[in-house]
Each structure stands twice: as C-alpha cells, then as structure tokens.
Amino acid sequence: MALANRFAYRSSSLLRQCKAPALPARAFTSRASINGLVHRQPAQVWKHSKYARMFSSSTLLRDQSQTAPSAEAYLNSGVVKGAANPVNVKKVLVIGSGGLSIGQAGEFDYSGSQALKALKEAGVASVLINPNIATIQTAHVLTDEVYYLPVTPEYVTYVIERERPDGIFLTFGGQTALNLGVQMERMGIFERYGVKVLGTSIKTLETSEDRDLFAKALGEINIPIAQSVAVSTVDEALEAAKGIGYPIIVRAAYALGGLGSGFANNEEELRNMASRSLTLSPQILVEKSLKGWKEVEYEVVRDASNNCITVCNMENFDPLGIHTGDSIVVAPSQTLSDEEYHMLRSAAIKIVRHLGVVGECNVQYALQPDGLDYRVIEVNARLSRSSALASKATGYPLAYTAAKIGLGHTLPELPNAVTKTTTANFEPSLDYIVSKIPRWDLSKFQHVKRDIGSAMKSVGEVMAIGRTFEESIQKAIRQVDPRFVGFQGDKFDDLDYELQNPTDRRWLAVGQAMLHENYSVDRVHDLTKIDKWFLYKLQNIVDCTRELEDIGNLDGLKKEIIQKAKKLGFSDKQIANAVNSTEDEVRARRKSFGITPFVKRIDTLAAEFPGS
Numbered sequence: 001m002a003l004a005n006r007f008a009y010r011s012s013s014l015l016r017q018c019k020a021p022a023l024p025a026r027a028f029t030s031r032a033s034i035n036g037l038v039h040r041q042p043a044q045v046w047k048h049s050k051y052a053r054m055f056s057s058s059t060l061l062r063d064q065s066q067t068a069p070s071a072e073a074y075l076n077s078g079v080v081k082g083a084a085n086p087v088n089v090k091k092v093l094v095i096g097s098g099g100l101s102i103g104q105a106g107e108f109d110y111s112g113s114q115a116l117k118a119l120k121e122a123g124v125a126s127v128l129i130n131p132n133i134a135t136i137q138t139a140h141v142l143t144d145e146v147y148y149l150p151v152t153p154e155y156v157t158y159v160i161e162r163e164r165p166d167g168i169f170l171t172f173g174g175q176t177a178l179n180l181g182v183q184m185e186r187m188g189i190f191e192r193y194g195v196k197v198l199g200t201s202i203k204t205l206e207t208s209e210d211r212d213l214f215a216k217a218l219g220e221i222n223i224p225i226a227q228s229v230a231v232s233t234v235d236e237a238l239e240a241a242k243g244i245g246y247p248i249i250v251r252a253a254y255a256l257g258g259l260g261s262g263f264a265n266n267e268e269e270l271r272n273m274a275s276r277s278l279t280l281s282p283q284i285l286v287e288k289s290l291k292g293w294k295e296v297e298y299e300v301v302r303d304a305s306n307n308c309i310t311v312c313n314m315e316n317f318d319p320l321g322i323h324t325g326d327s328i329v330v331a332p333s334q335t336l337s338d339e340e341y342h343m344l345r346s347a348a349i350k351i352v353r354h355l356g357v358v359g360e361c362n363v364q365y366a367l368q369p370d371g372l373d374y375r376v377i378e379v380n381a382r383l384s385r386s387s388a389l390a391s392k393a394t395g396y397p398l399a400y401t402a403a404k405i406g407l408g409h410t411l412p413e414l415p416n417a418v419t420k421t422t423t424a425n426f427e428p429s430l431d432y433i434v435s436k437i438p439r440w441d442l443s444k445f446q447h448v449k450r451d452i453g454s455a456m457k458s459v460g461e462v463m464a465i466g467r468t469f470e471e472s473i474q475k476a477i478r479q480v481d482p483r484f485v486g487f488q489g490d491k492f493d494d495l496d497y498e499l500q501n502p503t504d505r506r507w508l509a510v511g512q513a514m515l516h517e518n519y520s521v522d523r524v525h526d527l528t529k530i531d532k533w534f535l536y537k538l539q540n541i542v543d544c545t546r547e548l549e550d551i552g553n554l555d556g557l558k559k560e561i562i563q564k565a566k567k568l569g570f571s572d573k574q575i576a577n578a579v580n581s582t583e584d585e586v587r588a589r590r591k592s593f594g595i596t597p598f599v600k601r602i603d604t605l606a607a608e609f610p611g612s
Contacts, residue, residue, distance in 0.1 A: 087198060087408035089166035092119055093159065095177035096130025096137060098151040107388035112137040112172045114399035122407055127163045129156060130173075151176050153184050160193050167196045169406060170205070171359055171382040172399060178205055178382055199359040199406035200381050207355060208381040211253050211285035218376060221354045223347055226366070226375045228287035237274040238267060240286040247289040249454060250274055251378075252281035261454040263289055263321070290375060291321035292529045293366040296333055298348040299390040300361045301401060301424075307411040308349050309427045311398060312390035313341065319529045320366045320377075322502055325385060325456040328476075329436040331393045334469060335533045336367075343372060357381050359402035369531070385461075389436055392463055394428035395602035418604045428604045435472040436463050437480050440504040450503040457504070465602075466569060469537045474569030477507070485574040487541045489515045499527035510535075514542050544568050548578035554585050559593040566595060 094115055097108035112128070113136050119126040120142065129147040130138055138146050145163065149155040151173065160168075168190070170181035184190060185202040207213045212230035219225075229240035230253075241248050247265045250273045261277070264270035270286075277284045295316040302308040315335060317328035333341065348363040355361075362380040367373075380386075383399055391398045395418050404414055404424075414424035438458035442448050448457070462479040466472030474486040489512030490505065492498045498509040510528065513519035514535075521535040544565055551557060557579060565575055572590065573583040590596075 087167065087196070087406070089124060089196065089198070089407070091125040091127065091163065091165045091167075092198065093127045093129065093156075093163065093165040093168045093195070094119075094137075094143070095151060095156065095168065095170055095173040095180060096128060096132065096135070097174040098131055098176045107385045108172065108174045108383070109135040109137055110388050110391075111383040111399040113142060114397055115169055115172045115403040116142040118400045118403035118407070122404070124407070127159065127165055129159050151180055153180065153187060153189065156180065156184065157189055160189070160195060164193070165195060167198045167406075169198050169403065170202075171199050171402065171406075174382070174384070178209065182206055182209070199402060200357050200361075204356050204381050208379045209253055211251065211283060214379070217355060218351065221350055223351055224373075224375050226288045226290055226377075228285050230283055230285050231274075232278070232283050234271060234274045234278065237270060237284065237286050241267070241270055244286060244288050246270075247291070249287050249289045249291075250277050251285040251287055251454075252277045253283040253285065263291065263454065290366040291319070292369070293320045293375075294335070294369055294531065295320045295324060295327070295377070296336065296344060296365045296367055297324065297329075297386050298344060298363045298365075299387060299398065300348050300352045300357075300363060301359070301398065301405070301411065302352050302357050302361070303405045303410045304358050304408065305410045306353060307425060308352060309411065309425060310345050310348060311396050311428055312394050312430075313345070314386065314390065314393075317530060317534055318502065318506070319369075319531075321454065322452055323454055323456040324364065325461075326438050326440075326452040326458050326504075328438070328473070328507065329386075329389065330469065330472075331390065331434045331436075332430050334433070335531045340367065340372065344374065347374075347376070351376065351379060355379065355381060359383075359405050360387055360398050362386050369529075389434075389461075389463065393434040393465075394430060395604040396424075396428045416604060418602070422605065426605060432465050432467055432600075433469050433472045434463060434465050435469070435476040436461050437473075437476040437507075438504075439480050442504060450505070452502050452504060452506070468567065468569070469534070470541050471567065471569035473538075474541065474571075474574075478571065485571060485577060486569065487511050487515070487538060487545075489513070489517075496527060499524065502528075510538065514538060515545065541568055541570075544570065545578055548575060551579055553579055554581040554589060557586070557589055559595070562590050562593060562595055566590075 094112060096112055112130070116126050116128065116137055126143045127145045127147070128137060128143045129149055129151060131148050131150050132138070133148060137143070138148070140146060147159050149159065168181070170177045181197065181202060182205060185197075190197060207217050211228065215225055215228060215230070227244050229244065231237045231240055237250070241264070247263055248270065249261065249263050250270070251261045262273045264273050274284060295318070297314045299311045299313070300308065301311055312331055313333050314329050314331040315333035316322070316324055317330060336344075344365055344367070351363055352361050360383055362384045364377040364379070366375045366377055383402065387398050390396070397417050400417070401414060401424050405411070411425040412423050416422040416424060416426060439460040439462060440457060441459050442450060442457065462476050464472045464475035464479060466475055477484050477486055488508070490508040492509055492512060495509060495513055495517060498505070499513060510524060510530070513524055521532055521539055524530065524535055525532050547561065548565065551561065557575070562575070572586045576583045576586045579586070
C-alpha cells in the first residue's frame with residue numbers, strides 16, 4: 001500500500017513539473033479512480049512519468065518541500081465540491097446499546113461517544129437514550145440531553161415526542177439499536193414524527209440482517225455466499241438440510257454475537273439447534289458448513305457520493321467455526337497473498353456500494369485455505385466490535401467519520417484527525433501488527449461449557465501492538481491475565497482432544513504442545529487447522545525459549561540473545577524464568593547493554609506523511 005502511494009507521489013510531482021494541475025498524490029492512484037477522484041492525463045504524460053520513475057528517481061527526491069499534500073490546499077483546489085446531499089438537522093437522537101451483554105459492551109460506548117463528539121463539533125444538538133449509566137457517552141459533557149431509559153420502541157417514541165429531533169442515528173448502538181430502528185420503521189413512527197434516519201437507510205439495514213434478502217442482494221452482483229435457505233420452522237429447516245447436505249450451520253437473523261447459531265452434523269442435532277434458534281429469532285438460515293476455512297474481515301467506509309475506502313482488514317488466528325469475538329485476531333492480515341487481499345477488498349467495496357451503505361460497514365469472509373474460492377459470511381452495516389478494534393489498530397476514527405458522513409459530509413472533505421495534512425479518503429497503512437485476544441470469565445456463568453464455537457462467549461478483549469507477530473501476541477497474552485508471562489502451556493488430560501475441540505484455553509493447549517510436548521508445526525496444524533504461518537511464528541518463540549533455557553544462567557546472557565528475545569516480545573520476567581534468575585537481575589543486565597524500550601505513535605499512514 002505504502003509503495004503504491006510513493007509511486008503516486010512521484011507521478012504527481014512529475015506532473016507539477018509538467019505544469020499539470022497540482023492535485024493530491026492519491027488522486028492518481030487506481031484507488032482514487034474507484035472513489036471518483038479521476039484525473040485523466042494525456043498519454044505522453046503517462047509515458048514521461050513512466051520513464052522518469054525508472055531513470056530519474058534521485059531527481060524527484062530533491063524537492064523536499066512537497067513531502068506531503070496539504071489538506072487545506074486539497075480542499076481549496078476545487079476537486080472537492082462539498083457535500084452531495086447536505087443534511088439539514090438541528091437536533092439528533094442517538095440510540096445507545098443499552099445494558100452490557102456478551103457481544104455488546106464497551107465498544108459501543110466508544111462508538112457512541114465519537115458520534116456525539118462529531119455532532120457537538122458540527123453544532124448539532126444531541127439527545128442520547130441509554131439506560132447504562134456506567135458509560136462515558138452518558139456524561140453531559142458530550143451530549144445535551146441524556147435519557148436513562150430502556151431502548152424499546154415505547155420509550156424511544158416518548159423521547160421523540162418530548163424532544164422532537166430532526167434525525168436519528170441507529171448505527172452506533174450495536175444490534176440493539178439496529179433492531180429497534182427496523183421495528184420502529186415498520187410501526188411508522190419515524191414517518192409520523194418526521195424523523196430522518198441518518199447514515200445507512202433502514203432498507204439497507206434490513207437487507208443486511210434478513211438472511212433471505214441478503215442472499216438475494218449478493219446474488220444480484222454475483223458475490224458468492226455459502227449455499228443456504230432461510231426458514232421459519234423446524235420442519236422447513238430439516239427439509240432445507242436434505243438439499244444442502246450435512247454438516248450445516250444454523251444462523252439466526254437479527255441476532256447478537258452469533259446467538260442461536262451452531263453446527264449440526266445430523267438430523268437430530270439440527271432439530272435441537274433449530275428449535276433453540278427459533279425461540280430467539282423468527283427466521284434462521286440453514287447454511288452449508290465451511291468449518292476449517294480462513295476467516296477474514298474488512299472494515300469499509302462509504303459516503304453518499306460513492307467514495308469508498310477499506311480502512312482495515314483483519315484475519316482470524318483460528319479457522320472458521322469459532323466466532324470472531326472468541327478468536328485471536330491479527331491486523332492487518334498476514335497469510336493472504338496480494339491477489340487474495342485485493343480480490344476480497346474489491347468484493348467488499350462492490351458489496352457496500354450495491355447495498356447503499358452510508359457510513360461504516362463490516363464484511364466477513366470465509367476463504368479457502370489453498371485456493372481463491374471465497375464466500376461472504378455476513379455484512380454488518382453498522383459500527384461493530386470489529387470496528388472499534390479497527391479504529392484503535394489504525395488510528396482511523398471510524399465512528400467519528402461515520403457520524404460526519406451521516407451529516408452529509410464526504411470522505412475527501414474530512415481531514416485526517418491524526419496527520420492533519422491528509423484527508424479521511426486515505427486508506428490507513430500499518431507498519432506494525434496488532435493482535436487481539438478475547439477474555440473469558442466463564443466461572444461467573446452457571447452451566448456453561450468451556451467449548452467455543454459460532455456463538456460468542458467472551459466478555460472482553462485486549463489489544464497489543466508490535467513490530468512482529470511474536471511481539472504483539474506475547475504482549476497481548478500478558479494483558480489478558482497477569483498470571484501469564486507470555487506464550488506458555490498448561491496441563492491437559494487429553495491434549496490432542498483439547499487441540500481438536502476448541503475451548504477458552506485453546507492457546508494454552510497449543511503452547512503446551514509446542515513448548516513441552518515437542519509437537520511439530522505440521523502435527524499442531526493437522527489437529528487445529530490453524531494456518532502454518534502463525535504456528536511457525538509461535539515456533540520462533542519456542543526456539544528462543546529453548547535457547548535461553550540452554551544458557552541456564554544470568555552470566556551467559558549476551559547482548560545478542562537479549563535483543564533477539566526482546567524483538568520476539570519476551571518480558572524480563574519471562575527471560576528470568578528461562579535462565580533461572582530474577583526479573584530485577586535480568587533488567588539490570590539488559591540496561592547494562594543499553595537495551596531499552598522506546599515508544600512509537602500510531603500515525604495511520606506508516607510515516608508516509610508527517611503527523612502533527
């Protein structure tokens with residue numbers, strides 16, 4: 001990504017020398033063409049640019065005064081014409097996510113807070129309805145009025161009657177707010193009180209949630225999805241499974257965190273699963289199981305002028321079959337080829353444009369491990385848990401930007417909140433790796449099994465950043481629980497069974513197998529179906545641990561081995577345990593070699609443009 005942008009910068013620099021209009025660098029990339037910022041150049045200019053890049057790169061680098069395009073100059077250049085569909089609202093109602101629940105917690109407090117900040121900045125009065133007082137967004141500093149009322153049609157109608165808002169945001173309160181909006185639209189409440197739904201329309205929200213409508217919509221643009229049938233009774237589910245073939249997965253419409261979903265290998269399991277799912281949702285989807293495929297996500301932003309960018313893509317450490325909220329996730333993806341990455345990116349943009357999303361959207365894929373075959377799992381046309389992770393990982397304020405788009409702004413109009421020199425129409429570029437690990441607290445729930453699957457069970461998550469996967473994953477492990485010093489193992493009665501049947505202690509089982517039982521990468525892969533790339537990276541940690549254990553004492557610790565361990569994310573305590581020393585002694589020896597940590601900031605564009 002950064003390489004393409006450097007080429008774009010060079011070609012724009014050449015064009016300035018040729019007295020071409022001074023447009024922003026990204027206006028000449030293929031991505032800008034997709035976003036509608038197209039500047040057609042004569043063939044001879046392209047030819048000149050081509051040869052100049054090949055033979056005159058040193059000449060191009062002399063002009064240091066043009067290291068970054070100015071956002072102000074960009075907006076004043078006339079390329080951007082302003083909001084295509086300005087939204088005239090004076091008061092906006094923001095629907096919160098309500099009480100905390102699995103799959104819907106602090107992430108939506110973050111999203112809602114960002115939306116309220118955007119409204120305040122725009123001079124629009126805001127009204128929030130959220131019964132959860134343990135949130136940042138309910139502070140009166142952020143919003144003009146707060147109603148601590150249940151997020152139900154009756155109470156929201158009461159607030160609308162009292163406050164008379166011009167518009168309403170439904171995409172910052174998770175599944176609760178989305179379901180509420182669909183229900184109130186069907187009741188005719190928004191039309192009755194003249195309340196405009198800002199951002200993504202109700203029709204799009206319904207299409208993304210109703211499994212039957214969703215399948216038809218993607219079929220219109222030839223985007224592959226898993227073979228599936230939407231049903232509303234157990235008998236219909238059994239009949240659908242006969243045509244699809246077992247194993248299958250049951251997925252509930254309008255459900256939160258995969259609630260009511262699960263895998264069935266035979267008719268009896270399907271009957272039980274369908275009966276349970278239909279108590280939670282009026283419609284379920286009987287779908288061909290793709291368990292074992294890679295799971296990949298893309299966060300996409302689109303405005304009303306059809307500008308569209310992919311902010312971040314993420315890859316699950318675990319294969320399909322485990323809910324993304326219960327899986328270790330890395331950003332950006334690490335095992336995708338360039339062809340796979342751009343294939344899924346293009347499909348995500350195509351989907352978001354076809355559905356008419358205005359704001360932020362999450363697209364989830366299943367990708368065949370050894371080919372280019374893929375299926376769309378689902379589309380969340382709202383801010384989600386993954387959106388919060390993507391925002392933190394990239395530094396791109398997704399919720400804030402989505403709120404601004406909902407008010408009628410376009411991506412090229414909005415400045416990058418971090419660099420201040422670029423616009424929101426720039427796709428973030430990451431020169432680091434982010435790892436997310438879920439945190440479970442199953443001991444607080446009665447009669448809950450430890451196994452994890454398509455229904456989310458984790459109650460939180462941690463995020464760590466590192467230069468390498470090894471560093472970021474070990475940092476994240478230490479954040480999950482202070483008892484963990486890094487990648488480690490634990491005792492299991494049947495290790496092979498634990499590896500084949502995922503539980504909340506899955507990574508500990510992998511650690512036990514590789515660190516203490518000498519399982520090879522191939523053997524762990526055969527049992528877990530985790531991509532070998534991740535396992536080879538974990539093997540690097542194992543090899544370094546054994547190297548430290550072979551040293552066995554503090555005096556044997558040389559500068560090179562300490563540097564190597566630190567680059568792999570080892571803590572002083574972790575090194576001390578391996579060499580039979582203490583944390584303080586290892587720290588003192590490390591400092592004597594001049595090995596100290598340093599802190600870097602997230603600037604969204606991998607230092608391609610200077611931050612402010």
